[in-house]
Amino acid sequence: MPSTYDKDKPWDTEDIDKWTVKPFKREDNVAGHFTDESSFSCLFPKYREQYLKGAWPIVKSACSKHGIEAFLDLIEGSMTVKTTRKTYDPAAILNARDLIKLLARSVPAPQALKIFEDEVACDVIKIRSLVGNKERFVKRRQRLLGPNGSTLKALELLTECYILVQGNTVCTMGGYKGLKSLRRIVEDTMANIHPIYALKELMIRKELANNPELKDESWDRFLPNFKKRSLAKRRVPHKVTDKTKKVYTPFPPPQAKSKVDLQIESGEFFLSKQAKERRTREDRDEKMKEKMEAKKHERLEAYVAPVEESEKKKKKRKRESGESKGEEKKKSKQEDGEGKEKKKKKRKSDVADEDD
DSSP, rough: OOOOOOOOOOOOOTTTTOOOOOOOOOGGGOSSSSSSOOOOEEOOGGGGEEEEEEEHHHOOOOOHHHHHHEEEEETTTEEEEEETTTTOOOTTTHHHHHHOOOOOOOOHHHHGGGGGGGGGGEEEEOOGGHHHHHHHHHHHHHHHHOOHHHHHHHHHHHHEEEOOOOOOOOEEEOHHHHHHHHHHHHHHHHHTHHHHHHHHHHHHHHHTOOOGGGSSSOOOOTOOOOOOOOTTSSSSOOOOOOOOOOOOSSSOOOOOOOOOHHHHHHTTSOOOOHHHHHHHHHHHHHHHHHHHHHHHHHHHHGGGGOOOOOOOHHHHHHHHHHHHHHHHHHHHHHHHHHHHHHHHHHHHHHHHHHOO
């Protein structure tokens, strides 16, 4: 039998937009109220108590518009939402559940109430379990925020979603497409991939989406291809293990001595409390003395006298200086003799003139 799935339907006309999400109104619920009551509750931290107490009237009135009843228990520290006989939208209780979850995660009430809109969804991403080390986790979470929150702001603008990084979670609100890309970016950041690469890709995609000519073409040639750098070319590994063959022994290695065992061996374990304190004090004083002496030596280095020359070098210098002095004396003597001879010649010429 030939397939008939691609035949034209009489009700499928061109003026119908299949992608528009129509709002669910009270008139659409023909069956009436629900047979069973559904409820959700969520705990909130102590520091959110004052804020929720002030913002609860707004939350309660917004829930009542959709036929949802909301309760705030300050003694137990919990929020509860449940359906009533006035509830007409089956998805309203799920939106109310997401609302109390967002309020508990420090999302402001005006922003959290947007969850009741049809085109807005939320996603709470748990990031603490993605990184084992606490210091590394804090660094990567800060990388997601960026300097003065610039990276977070750029992500909000490009994905058109609201993002809040609070504690061990990241709360996001917006369209489904933006939430999907945000979850990928957050998980990649926690896996040590910088968010700047994702930002560059999002910017290019946004530019290409505005171009109607490239709507039906592949965007692979425009998107950047960041090559992953591997450490395969490193010649010497960081941890060099000893691969020499050792003699096989069926016995396990000796157990490492504990702190108490080492204290028993040194005799420190049997000392009294006062003796231990005295010993620690003495050790501290010795370390202080060593540091003080080292600093004293550093200060005195500036006042150390220059190294004197040896006697041989001194004699050499004297000889050199003596030879130079003798040469100077000879030159001066020669100059004096020449001057005397000139004077004698002058006198003789003067005497001869007088005789004439």
